[in-house]
Amino acid sequence: MSTKIRVAIAGIGSCASALVQGVEFYLRNPDNTIGLMYPEIGGYKTADIEFVLGFDIDERKVDTFLQEALYAQPNCNMQVIDPASKFQCIETNARTFRGPTLDGIAPHMRNYHPSITFQEDQKAHEISAAEYKDLLKKYQVDILLNYMPVGAEEASKWYITNAIEAGVHVINCMPTFISTDDARTLELLAIQHKVTIVGSDMRSSYGASRLSEVLQGSMMDAGLVVTQHIQMNMAAGTTQGQEHIINGRSANTDFLNMAEKARLYNKHVSKENVLSGQSIVRGKGLEGMTMFAGPSLTVVQRPGGAYMGTDNKVCNIDLVAYGFAGARYELTARLSVQDSPNSGGIVVDAIRFCRVAREMDIVGYLRGPSAWSQKTPPVQMTTADAKFECDAMARRVYTPITEQQKISHLYNGDILLKEKVKGLTFTFQKGKTEYE
Incomplete structure (x- = not known):
């Protein structure tokens, strides 16, 4: 398949840098599949992923080309690709815009040396929710990766909910929407806008x-x-x-x-x-x-x-x-x-699962890929069961779980059948530790 999967990234940190460099590495070395759990998912390879847009709040990254932002401090991941070479997996002139700070910078992070912490930008224009949605549509973004720092609840919800309302699929790489109540609310929004979610809190390939x-x-x-x-x-x-x-x-x-x-x-x-x-x-x-x-x-x-x-x-x-x-x-x-590279192998799979699920008319949380790739998925599974669900979707085969998430099952024409949405499976999670 030649159609590119167009990806935007919120938070251009070390994980984002490792991911994009990894995609470029496999594009330049198509016969090398070491480190890829799924060389192909539903006909899509890593070479089909294209990065088109970035969002950040660091003065060294905003208002720069996305490729430049990937190598800016305080990123400290291993370098796989020479920063001076032109990336084929990044759309020409892809830029990084200044998103809202909200709770994206913890107060104590301002006390570290600039080379190892965030430096909040004070000059660039901070985009509004409406401008954010317009950018996602203008750049024809298919999937948003949320790489906000841990604890950035407000910032994560801003990027995720506005993306869904713009008709963009979401991969939530950090721990938010982890209680069942929050996850149900987010899934309803995703189903209403006929998009998918992989979440929440990205695992590493082998961590x-x-x-x-x-x-x-x-x-x-x-x-x-x-x-x-x-x-x-x-x-x-x-x-x-x-x-x-x-x-x-x-x-x-x-x-x-x-x-x-x-x-x-x-x-x-x-x-x-x-x-x-x-x-x-x-x-x-x-x-x-x-x-x-x-x-x-x-x-x-x-x-x-x-x-x-x-x-x-x-x-x-x-x-x-x-x-x-x-x-x-x-x-x-x-x-x-x-x-950071350890999470990259998981994310390249999640991106392709979102695209394939869309083409299979599946909406809401992708339960198998989420259980395989996330610490707090909507449904906990054994390793074998999660892998089974992923293998089936990679072959474009429906399972009893994904059959329940087809648009034709959840909708009667244009009318959403909320009782069927309520019937979707969840593992009850309270969003707090057992020691409280």
């Missing part, structure tokens, strides 16, 4: 959430009971390609942003939803169990030297389980990854 889910699920499928699952994450180590630079490292902006506990509340909830989700889908109780996911241990260099961010993330997992005749099991795992 802490995937490893936690697989390890815990494999124990439970073997008949064990998991009584303790603790997952701790920290920013530590060096961005790939910078190992030769003798210098200390600070966390990337994602981790720095979550240094204040209040800022990471929803992230904490979302990561614990991964741990509890595997018990929920198997009908297992969690009463009295120790299930805890610490979103981040933020590391900052001491003053006096050159500040330098790192995109390396380390996850430590500890599990305790009991099995046959009460036999005890203990499992400890450590995973070190490049954080």
Whole structure:
């Protein structure tokens, strides 16, 4: 298929930079499929993705070409593509516009050195909601990626709801709309505008959430009971390609942003939803169990030297389980990854699933792709069930779940059948931790 999937990005940070560079890498190396879970989805390859528009609030990024913004500080992801070379996956003259700040910058982020934190623009024109919708339509945007910082609830809702009202599909890469009530409200809006959502809170292709889910699920499928699952994450180590630079490292902006506990509340909830989700889908109780996911241990260099961010993330997992005749099991795992590219492999799939779902006349939350790619999807699934749903959509095959989300099922002519919308499946999630 030759039709491009036109993508806009809200938040041109390290994850966005890694994603776009990755798409360009596979476009230039079409025979290399390492790192791609789905080389093709419904006939679409990564080369069919085109980035046409960006939004940000940092003075080093707004009113610049999108390609320039991808390499601007404080982005610290590994460089795959020479910034001086012309990107084929970015539309010519694609620019970055100044979005509203709202709660996009946490107060404590203003206290860090400029090279590792946000610098709010004070000069460029801040677009209104109406101007934002007009831009999405003018640039014929198919899909919006929401890459707002964790805790930016108002900013995320502004970008997401206005995009849906403009008829644009949404991939929500951060933890908002994570309670079932909020998710239901957002899905109704999406169905009314006949668009799809993948959300919420992007996983990595193979990161802490995937490893936690697989390890815990494999124990439970073997008949064990998991009584303790603790997952701790920290920013530590060096961005790939910078190992030769003798210098200390600070966390990337994602981790720095979550240094204040209040800022990471929803992230904490979302990561614990991964741990509890595997018990929920198997009908297992969690009463009295120790299930805890610490979103981040933020590391900052001491003053006096050159500040330098790192995109390396380390996850430590500890599990305790009991099995046959009460036999005890203990499992400890450590995973070190490049954080931003690790999410890129998931997002290139989510983009293509949204396009294929649109062509299959499916609307609302994509439950299989969301369960596969997100920490807090509308429906928690086992790893195998989520993969089954994704495999089916990649082949353009309907399942009992997607049959219920066809426009022909939810609409009678132009009339929306709200009772059928209410009947769509959700895993109940409260949007708060079990420790409250």
